[in-house]
Amino acid sequence: MKKIFISNILESVQLQQQVELFGWVKHIRNHNSILFLDLVDSTGKIQVTVSKSRLKKHFEKVKDVRPGSAVRVTGHKHNFNNKGRKNIEIVAETVGVLGDYNLKITPHPRSKFHVFDEKYTDLVLKNRSLYLCNPKQAAVLSFKSKFVFELHKYFQENKFTFIEPPILTEMLLYDDKTAFHFDYEGNKVWLSQCCTFQLEAAILAFEKVYSITPSFRSEHSRSDRHLNEYTHLKVEVAWSNLNDLSELAENILYSMAIRMNEVGKKELKILGASLHPDDYKPPYPSITYDEAVRILNKKGHFAYGKSLGRSRLTELTKSFDNKHLWIKFIPRSAEAFPFSINPANKNLVLAADLIAPYDFAEIGGVAEKIHSKDELLERMAEKGRSSSKNIERYKSYIELRDAGLPPHGGIGMGIDRIARYLMKLPHVKDVLPFPRLFGRRWNP
Amino acid sequence: MKKIFISNILESVQLQQQVELFGWVKHIRNHNSILFLDLVDSTGKIQVTVSKSRLKKHFEKVKDVRPGSAVRVTGHKHNFNNKGRKNIEIVAETVGVLGDYNLKITPHPRSKFHVFDEKYTDLVLKNRSLYLCNPKQAAVLSFKSKFVFELHKYFQENKFTFIEPPILTEMLLYDDKTAFHFDYEGNKVWLSQCCTFQLEAAILAFEKVYSITPSFRSEHSRSDRHLNEYTHLKVEVAWSNLNDLSELAENILYSMAIRMNEVGKKELKILGASLHPDDYKPPYPSITYDEAVRILNKKGHFAYGKSLGRSRLTELTKSFDNKHLWIKFIPRSAEAFPFSINPANKNLVLAADLIAPYDFAEIGGVAEKIHSKDELLERMAEKGRSSSKNIERYKSYIELRDAGLPPHGGIGMGIDRIARYLMKLPHVKDVLPFPRLFGRRWNP
Incomplete structure (x- = not known):
């Protein structure tokens, strides 16, 4: 059982080191030739940066991946600056979709909403x-x-x-x-x-x-x-x-x-x-x-x-x-x-x-x-x-x-x-x- | 929850100290003016010595107590010699029967027998x-x-x-x-x-x-x-x-x-x-x-x-x-x-x-x-x-x-x-x- 959790990558893996990472897509931001995937599992959240030049023909599939899909990523761990604070990202070499998300249910299960509110009871x-x-x-x-x-x-x-x-x-x-x-x-x-x-x-x-x-x-x-x-x-x-x-x-x-x-x-x-x-x-x-x-x-x-x-x-x-x-x-x-x-x-x-x-x-x-x-x-x-x-x-x-x-x-x-x-x-x-x-x- | 287990009395209580003790009678040996009760609970076994002179009118009831009955004993902790080895006993001041054993089932539940043997399956x-x-x-x-x-x-x-x-x-x-x-x-x-x-x-x-x-x-x-x-x-x-x-x-x-x-x-x-x-x-x-x-x-x-x-x-x-x-x-x-x-x-x-x-x-x-x-x-x-x-x-x-x-x-x-x-x-x-x-x- 060598699978690594996101919290392990955030806390234990060294910078520049190669990683294999599993998680679910939470958000995806598409800046044309570069994608930012926020990946989550039960232990944390991490940003994966995916560039068109590096991923080539797979980029098109990843671009259209829906939040909630399960993915496997390989890449290297890096720092990046976000509003003056150092943050961690994975610069991806490969991204594979291991489990598609094809449902139209709203609100999205992984999104923030008042899940315990009575108005959602029946849906939930x-x-x-x-x-x-x-x-x-x-x-x-x-x-x-x-x-x-x-x-x-x-x-x-x-x-x-x-x-x-x-x-x-x-x-x-x-x-x-x-x-x-x-x-x-x-x-x-x-x-x-x-x-x-x-x-x-x-x-x-x-x-x-x-x-x-x-x-x-x-x-x-x-x-x-x-x-x-x-x-x-x-x-x-x-x-x-x-x-x-x-x-x-x-x-x-x-x-x-x-x-x-x-x-x-x-x-x-x-x-x-x-x-x-x-x-x-x-x-x-x-x-x-x-x-x-x-x-x-x-x-x-x-x-x-x-x-x-x-x-x-x-x-x-x-x-x-x-x-x-x-x-x-x-x-x-x-x-x-x-x-x-x-x-x-x-x-x-x-x-x-x-x-x-x-x-x-x-x-x-x-x-x-x-x-x-x-x-x-x-x-x-x-x-x-x-x-x-x-x-x-x-x-x-x-x-x-x-x-x-x-x-x-x-x-x-x-x-x-x-x-x-x-x-x-x-x-x-x-x-x-x-x-x-x-x-x-x-x-x- | 101040109740003391037999193991506590064996291990932690000082000699001569007064104790209150709860357990079930396992064996009873009657030497006329003195009774030896072996008391058990889930933690161990202890001998209780009961003398007629000390217990007076209660002695008759205790004498007839059946193995399996639940008792409360007060007394003091002492050492006694058994075949050259030091053993612990409680010299009883009071003995009260809190739960009678009135069943005729055999073998007695607390006795040694091959409880997992097929011949006892139906009974057990x-x-x-x-x-x-x-x-x-x-x-x-x-x-x-x-x-x-x-x-x-x-x-x-x-x-x-x-x-x-x-x-x-x-x-x-x-x-x-x-x-x-x-x-x-x-x-x-x-x-x-x-x-x-x-x-x-x-x-x-x-x-x-x-x-x-x-x-x-x-x-x-x-x-x-x-x-x-x-x-x-x-x-x-x-x-x-x-x-x-x-x-x-x-x-x-x-x-x-x-x-x-x-x-x-x-x-x-x-x-x-x-x-x-x-x-x-x-x-x-x-x-x-x-x-x-x-x-x-x-x-x-x-x-x-x-x-x-x-x-x-x-x-x-x-x-x-x-x-x-x-x-x-x-x-x-x-x-x-x-x-x-x-x-x-x-x-x-x-x-x-x-x-x-x-x-x-x-x-x-x-x-x-x-x-x-x-x-x-x-x-x-x-x-x-x-x-x-x-x-x-x-x-x-x-x-x-x-x-x-x-x-x-x-x-x-x-x-x-x-x-x-x-x-x-x-x-x-x-x-x-x-x-x-x-x-x-x-x-x-």
Whole structure:
């Protein structure tokens, strides 16, 4: 793999040295007997000077090359003066077009335009493959690539074990309506909504486990925060309680802000985004769900027991100086059955939602999981899961409560949401290369 | 998260110091007024000494605790002599059972037995959640956790961008029969067999991309090498040819052997497995498919044009001193449509399979991908994909050939197969916590 990147040529190759160079034409300026090609790849931009006298019969083909075409250039590295500043150019000996650009789509994928603006959403999603190379879109995906890696690094450094959960499963966290199902060898099977069932088993082997995995929700939401298919960070920890878990979640978020501000500098600059790790510094204020409802009821009626919607969450973070906010002890009616009941108030569970300020709303949650078999069966009945068929489906999960399962709990975070939040993007779809949104065709 | 691991107590805590300790009971020896509990977690084993006089009324409960139960112990760290060697024990002040073990399954999950032996396969898979904590099974999963991380690290260090492909897709690499499909909002949609279609688009943005992602194959195979759901490593590189790609694949495998021999030392020791990185050192010998058939035909008839089966691959690696072996220029009839036709012999494609010795058979492959639109349409017709509906399904993929797509190619590797091979395990299922095998229930 000897191919050289543009950044290598800019930084490492000596002047006068011969180079072989690959890239895409970004601009072409035609001064009759001389052409200036601006070539780009993911690492930088370089000017290639092509003279008619040197290139002879190939000049005509190169003259008509369209922006977006892939080219191979050989030549020598030189300096030239541009408005008093020294710049680097390649004086070309050969130019070969290796991939023609023949499309008429506008704006041109490699051009500067507000790719995340709503008015381009339809165009960009319908032509997703073409617009991945847009400089701002590419910066987002590059940031995401580093983000996923830094997450793995965080957990590996902190002695967590990575678990690959199955995608096909019979165990659902929520109801069947919000799950995708299909026929597998004559049996009904679902796409995983959450891997808590498998991670809880794995703590018997490793105490501290995590997964970064696709999760699927068949939700009919057109909000800027929901995808049918998204990347789910799940963590499960033995011997842990709500305080341990909130502390860990805060540490994850803060550490990622610090790390991404370092390793994502270039991408943030391209996006014109600024990331201030101090904004993510723990500890975060915490209120109970009951207190949240009291605050909200001062301004208008809110029905106790429901999920707090996005606008209300934004209102709450505003009243806490736009800080991150924990809302803890959620009504059991609003939460999934594996969450532990609060012994001090049996209408609530030992769970807390992590709310980001500035309208980004919920980005994660923590919960103690049920440890006793009787409590689990009670909660399953409450959620309509006590048929013998359901008891059979969740058998292995129930059985863990007889297998030396210690008190434990977990964290769930939508990492697309967090990446979006760190970059302050208008929509969560932008952080996945091929987002699956409700109401859109699945292609590509 | 102040919880202390057993390894920390063994290594870092001072003698006489008070400790709080969590773990699972592995063995219990009852000497009437004194109990010896062997406690384990994922980091080690420690002896806890419990005297009746000190524990008083709790002693009776602790005495009857069953191996596998989760306990909390407080006490002090001491030395004791065992056959002339100094050992560490905790002299307990309190012992609390936090998670009872009430199951009658045998062999006990935490006991030593040949967990990978075929005679236990059915038992272990039916009770998968319980047997993850078996010491050898846990060592395999811990090795796999590190393996996935080291793969990410390799690619990030080498400036590849991680791409998260969609799982739901309309674009299939192979035929519909080997894909899982279901209804998505009234439309037929498939689970991804391969993300080449998305990675090829991403090279327009990043030149060098990779993915580590679930892939799905509805194959009716009961071999020790096939899963319906597995972890797929896919790499795609702009400006690359078959030589570049083989070299890169060899480098990946060799680098992983070196890294895993370092970071997986502890796990390999538990498994009694030895890993010799020198065995993986490139370059690997390479023969053409035609030469392979000639070698095989000396020993018996082999029908030209078909996939070489496992026993034949093993025979071939044997005749090359049990080295890794490339088999290149595969018949186009045997390969998927995105692979480039060999201009020197149009019945062959520019693809090569990487064969591991000792009956582990194929562990990966490399291929140049089709770069011209006409060639792609020809190959699609050949594979029965030229209906207008199919042209629509693959529209975005075809269109890339008009979007400045350069010559390029990719690598595909089953990372479960490679992890299995490095550890020399009898079956690929053992490297996934919840493997999905043909003919098995999907639960858990």
